[in-house]
Amino acid sequence: MNNHNKFSDERLKLSPFHERQAALNVRDAWSVWNGYKFADYYYDAEYEYFCIRNTCGTYDISPMQKYLIKGKDAESMLNRMVTRDISNLAPNRITYVCWCTNEGRMIDDGTIFKIGANEYMLTCGSPNLAWLKKASFGYSSIEIEDLTDTVAAISLQGPTSFSVLDDMGIAGIENLRPFDFITIEFNNSELTISRTGFTGDLGYELWIEKNSAIALWDALYSAGENYGIQPYGETATNMARLEAGFIMPYMEFNEALKTVHFQHDQTPFELNLGWLVDFKKPIFNGRGALLTDKKNGPTYTLTKLDIEGNKPAEASYIYADEKCTKEIGYVTSAMWSPAVKANIAMAMIKTQHLDDELWVEIYYEKELRQYDKVVRCTKQKKPFWMPERAKLTPPRKY
Amino acid sequence: MKKYDAIIIGAGHNGLTNAAYLAKAGLNTLVVEKNDYIGGAAVTRELHKGWFYSNCSYVCSMMRQSIHRDLNLTKHGLILVPYLGTVNFSDDGDTLSAYHSEGPYYNELRARSPHDADAMFRLQADLNRYAQLIRKTLLRTPPDPTSFRPRDIKEMLFLAKEFGALGEQEIYEYIRFFTMSAAEYLDDYFEDDLIKAAMASPGIIGTALGVYSPGSAYILLHHVMGDVDGSIGAWGLARGGMGAISKAIAGALKEHHGEIRTNSPVQKIIVKNGKAIGVALESGEEVYASIIVSNLDAKRTFTKIIDKKDLPQGIYEKAKNFKIRGSSGKVNIALSALPKFNNLPDNKYINRGGQGFTGSLKTMEKAYDCWKRGRWSEDPFIESVIPSAWDPTVAPPGKHWMSNFIQYCPAELADGPWTPEKRDQFGQTVIDKIERYSPGFKDLIVHMEVRTPYEIEKEIGLTEGNIFQGELTIDQLLFNRPFPGYSQYRMPLKNMYMCGSSTHPGGGVSSACGANAAREILIDLKKPNTVPEDDCFDE
CATH class of the missing domain: 3.30.70.1400 (Aminomethyltransferase beta-barrel domains)
Incomplete structure (x- = not known):
């Protein structure tokens, strides 16, 4: 028995794209998503993030x-x-x-x-x-x-993503508007291409029967060679989605059916997703409770923050005063945004304190010593990253 | 006739930064520029259709992120992207790859010398320590050590405190460091010549010093103290070329209702009763303002656009003797495909980033010897980058452009002035050398622009094409820059200021000089300070 087969019963499932992705995962940086072996990053997370903002990258969403x-x-x-x-x-x-x-x-x-x-x-x-x-x-x-295990899916995101698909000869791709999709034939399979993504940038998601996954990968990487194509993983995705203001499970929200503690889950209003709730519909699950939530106002409101300094406010509390005596919320995600050059975060803030002063206490480490500082936060209405190209149809051809 | 609150001469990135801050503070601001494009040496030019060269400065690590953030430069189109590995080539064709990850880089060094692989950690820590101290001064006005004004005393104390925090031993080392040569400084760390040469090469970029000249250790530090998002020593590219930086700052300036006039070379600063009151353009037009700011280098400012008789005694001589020597050339090449280099693996992260045609310490020193004799070396040091491998906007898909910075190239040749023929011979020398490491390279060339100090001075206005607007030696740094007594951006004429790289903290696309000068102007106008004073790094 060779070493690879050892413990095969307990090893993770491999994505239909795994063979190609494993060859490019220079750093052997893997994690897991829904039982699939799944890349954290391939070479350098920040470089991969910049591919999303500068050229284009692919993100394996087969485990979705x-x-x-x-x-x-x-x-x-x-x-x-x-x-x-x-x-x-x-x-x-x-x-x-x-x-x-x-x-x-x-x-x-x-x-x-x-x-x-x-x-x-x-x-x-x-x-x-x-x-x-x-x-x-x-x-x-x-x-x-x-269809989870039979349909492979890959996200192609970034400013040159359209050029890649166009060079692949996909007819009509230029007319695809955000949230449109088309289905065409590719490698004797049905290929669905949607203009969707999780990065706030120009991008597409491609859905294909899993036996054609490698053929699709090769076509993407052959056309993408001149457009800076690069696989990216969870870390870069998390950076891009935070700049775009998108929520992430187990960061901004805890799935209700998996929540142990009372109201440690969230309502759509708390997550700023009130626009997804349509009370004109006479009946839908949770309608009554959501009406009350809307009327009374949600306990917390997810808020985008621009924070002084450059230290990410990870796992920090939000206070209404510089002395940190009045706690009014907590940070859900935080990062230094390399594109915007700002220290950004999303935080759950008690709705009644939204107009208070906002201070955050940030802990950080420097050569084994812990430091902390209290800095001011400014509420931000719009996403940190929202380029025109994300919506432009037809997109720019490079 | 319209009178402005402030006129800035020269739309280089520091001039634009200065103007943006003055406009933001409510001043009616005008920038006048001699060329028909803005940006000075931070510029992107389409000199061959479809190819966009950063034909002067070409990489970026000094840009102050607090200014980027404060002026909202991302909104105005600026995005700085990192590029990855750099390779150094030795005389005999060996390669040293600076991988982007600590483990592989350690292994690469260890293959040449286990001793040096270990010493690299110590060098990085030492350089980081020195860099952190200097970085804290970048967005601060140097104190005048002879003054007893409270602000100068406060700033002196700040410097003393930061300096003292190094610890006694390090203070000695640091003082020594400022006067050492790059090669001798590195002798304490490395035994392998290629490693030493690769690490020393930033010590000669842009300067008329050799690897063995005292002072080149500081130049080394000046080139590695920048960062990309806090990673000290990393370098980035501006998406769209270096002109994207100038364009974004100009965007911020216009947002605050500032004006820019291109094609408007300044003939003279108009001076009345010892006060600068306006500028006379070469067109004959005169434009007046309460404040005149020169973004030109110190030598050009005081010897070319101010009447000698308008200057206090001694200033003209100081400016004339300001050390601003031409020592660098630039060759920008459009390529039909990516060049392939000898002895490099098929690794896209490393074979298309930066290339240092370093050779050895000896080769670099010999190139310097040629410069001293008014020639260029047949075997020059070349630092190259292929921006199009990282930025999809600067060349057609599948095509590339390569930026080549050459050390050394004299401002004046021993055998007479520069001519187009000599310029082209110089260019030929450069591509001959690259061809040695990349057979077939010349066949890929679609277009080529060769720039000697002569072309750079003629077009950009930098005296002798010196990229720093004056040597970065200790006699011209901090409170000595540009001249002792004039380091706080105020010049010997009333209402006149300087904001270019001839002022503290010196060369590099940092926006710091322009921002610092704006802060001083606002102080003189008794306006609240709106210019960031640090880069928010808790290092």
């Missing part, structure tokens, strides 16, 4: 959960489950949604692709099959297929 939901009742079931109204969603369009418990606490967020009149694809970060089954009770004409 993908559910095909078919049948006459598909629309009504989904519309009852999610807080947003999807009845107006046109075919070949995508919408961002979240879904909640009866208590209005958020279970997960994800995207819904409308493939046809009675056919949808739901994608999300964590397994939600059990909840989908629960949500379909009482609907007779509905079929749910878990």
Whole structure:
């Protein structure tokens, strides 16, 4: 028995792109996502982050959960489950949604692709099959297929991403607007390309049957050679999404069904996702509780912060005074933004204290010694990174 | 006739920074520029269709991030991206790769010398320690050591405190360091010649000193004290070329209603009763302002655009003798494909970043000897970067451009003035040398721009093409820059200031000189200070 097969029962699943990605993971930096072996970074996280902002990069989203939901009742079931109204969603369009418990606490967020009149694809970060089954009770004409292990998916993000797809000869890619998708034939498989992503930049996500994954990778990397293509992992993704102001599970929110402590999960209003909640819909899961939450105001409000200095305010408390006597919140994610050259963060701040002064106590280490400092925070309305090119159609060809 | 609050002469990046801060403080500000483009030496030029050269300065690590942040330069289109590994080539073709990760770099050094691999850690710590001290002074006005004004005393105490924090032994080392040569300084660390040569090479870039000349150790430090997002010693590229920096600062200036007039060379600063009151343009037009700021180098400012009789005694001589010697050349090359280099693995992170055609300490010193004799060496030191391998906006897809900085290139040749023929011969020498390390290189050349000190002075206005606007030697640093007694940006004429790299903290695309000068002007106007005073680093 060779060493690789040893413990094979306990090793992680490999993504359909693994063979190519392993060859490029110079640093052997792996972590795990939904049972799949998954890169933290490949060469240098900051360089990979800059590929997203400067050239383009690929991010393996195969471990993301993908559910095909078919049948006459598909629309009504989904519309009852999610807080947003999807009845107006046109075919070949995508919408961002979240879904909640009866208590209005958020279970997960994800995207819904409308493939046809009675056919949808739901994608999300964590397994939600059990909840989908629960949500379909009482609907007779509905079929749910878990595509997670059969469909490979890869995100191509960054300013040169369009040029790569255009050079691959994908017809009509120039007309794709944000949240559009098209399906074409590639390598005798169906290839779906959506103009979506998690970076706040120009970008696409590509979905293909897993046996064609390597062919897709090779086509991307062959066309991408002249456009600075580079695989990136979790670390760079986390940097880009924070600049774009997107929430991350287990950073900004704790999935409601996995939360032990009372109200250590969140409502969409707390997460600034009120715009996803459509009370014009007469019925959806959590509606009553969410109405109350809206009326009373959420306990916390997720807030974007620009922080003095350059030390990331990781795991810090927010105070209403410089002396740190009145605690009013906590930081969920923080980083130094290399593109914006600002010390940025997202924080949960008690809604009633949103207009107070905001101070943060930051701990940092310097050659084994701990230091701390208290600095001022400024609320920021818009995402830190929101370039015009992210929305421009057709995008710039390099 | 419209009168401005302030006129800045020269739209280089420091002039624009100065103007942006004055405009931000509410001053009615005008920048006049002789060329038909802005940026001075921080510029991007399309000299061959589709290729965009940073044809003067070409990499960036000194840009003060607090200024970047404060002037919102990202909003105005600036993004600084890092490039990865650099390779140094020895005379006999050996390579030394500076990998972007500590482990592989250690292994690479260890393969040449286990001793040196170990010593590199100590060198990095020592340079970091020195760099941290200097970095704290970048956005501060140097104190006048002879003055007893409270602010000068406060600043002297600040320096003394920071200096004292080094510890007794390090204080001795630090003082020694300022007067040492790069090669001798490194003797204490390394035994391998290529490692020593590679580490010493930043000590000669842009200066008329050799690796064995006293003072070159500081030049080394000046080149490694910058950072990219806090990683000291790292270098970055401005996306879109160095001109993107100037463009972004100009964007901030315009946001605050400042004006820029290109094609407006200044003939003279107009002086009345010892006060600067305006500028006379070469077109004959006169423009008046309460404050005149020169972003030109000290020599050019005081010997070319001010009447000798308007200056207090002694200043003209000081300016004439200001050390600003031409020593560098630049060759910008458009390429039809990526060049391949001998003895380099197929590793995209390392084979297309920076190249140091270093040779050896001896080769570098011989090149310096040639410079002293008014010639260029047949085997010059070349520092190259291929920006297009990292920035998709500066060459067509699949095509590239290579920036080559050459040390040394005399401002005047022993056998007479520069001519186009001699300039092209110089360029030929450079590509001959690269071809030795990259067979087939010449076949890739699509277009080439060769710049000697003569061209750089003629076009950009830097005296002798000196990239620092004056040598960075201890007699011209800190409170000695540009001249003792005039280090606080105020010049011998009333209402006249300087804001270019001839002032503290010296050369490099840092925006620090321009920002510091703006702070002094605001103090004189009794306006609140709006210029950042440190870079927020708790190092």
